[in-house]
Amino acid sequence: MRIAPILALLVPILSVADSTPSAKRDAALKAINLCIRRNEVSSRECRKLNANVETLVEVYQQGDKSVLPTLFKFPYLTDFYGKALLNDPDGFLTAMSQLQQRDQKAVADGIAGGMFGLRSKERFEAIRSLLRGIPDVAPIKATSQLCLNTLERTNARFFQTYFPPQTFTSRSADFQVRWYSAEMYALGEGPLWPPSTGSEPTYRLTYIPAFTGPTVVTLTVLPDGKGRVAIKTLDANREATKVDETVSTTRDQVDQFLTLLDEAHFWTTPTELPRAGLDGAEWIMEAAKDGQYRTVVRWCPDIERKSTEEIPFANAGRLLFEIAGHKRSGGC
Secondary structure, three states, rough: OOOOHHHHHHHHHHHHOOOOOHHHHHHHHHHHHHHHHHOOOOHHOOOOOHHHHHHHHHHHOOOOOHHHHHHHHOOOOOOHHHHHHHHHHHHHHHHHHOHHHHHHHHHHHHHOOOHHHOOHHHHHHHHHHHHHHOOOOOOOOOHHHHHHHHHHOHHHOOOOOOOOOOOOOOOOOOHHHHHHHHHHHHOOOOOOOOOOOOOOEEEEEEEEEEEHHHHHHHEEEEOOEEEEEEEEEOOOOOOOEEEEEEEEOOOHHHHHHHHHHHHOOOOOEEEEEEOOOOOEEEEEEEEEEEHHHHHHEOOOOOOOOOOOOHHHHHHHHHHHHHHHHHHHHHOO
């Protein structure tokens, strides 16, 4: 019996079988699961992780929706998530709704574009319109609402204009607008710009620390010279309100705050200075008064630059915290 010719015929047949979509899918799934269990990027099992993930994306796009739960493990696939959601909202959201809540939040972050948000307003509006159109009685409504809330918070700059054009001019200007807008929107704050000539003078400090939730402290100056200070703080996930209080202020407290801003040359000092550190906190002080708007941003004021302007600026911010009953002493 001549075995060699038979084997020669079987080899190409087996090669074709191994290259079928289902075989490629199964091989990619196996490799990805091994990588996840190993949990080491440098391990042998993870060397072709990106290629295997891309294989599953291709398989999904060819109509095999069974790989979607595995693709949900990679929230960096923002473009894929957006396209898949728009092309098959019921299937995508139904599969997503079967995940644990923590994993649903991760996928929602991916849909929203991750840390940097979506790149185009057109994609944002398309996804937003779709999510808003999910009926209240639909089984996927809760999941769609989670996605919508995350989408709007992360991409608030597309529908809320907090700062005048060209407020920030450094290389990171676009990122700053995205970041600050997302935090302000999460805090439930609306824009102070453009200011109204008939409104009460308003001063707002948005405090964004590196590892905890943001805080906003707003002083509204009343016609009699006294004021009202409101403070709100969110948890690190930007989901729960930890502090939400409003107190009245005396005329002396208002005068003390305004004096500190004058000493800081608030209306003429540069809007921003070169960043001095990595962690710490961003201090965004805004003012809307007599039809004028102004914002000054500092990283940990008076920590590195102990100038005659930075110290009173920091003290003005700390005074707002103190008036609100949440004193901040020293440090960033």
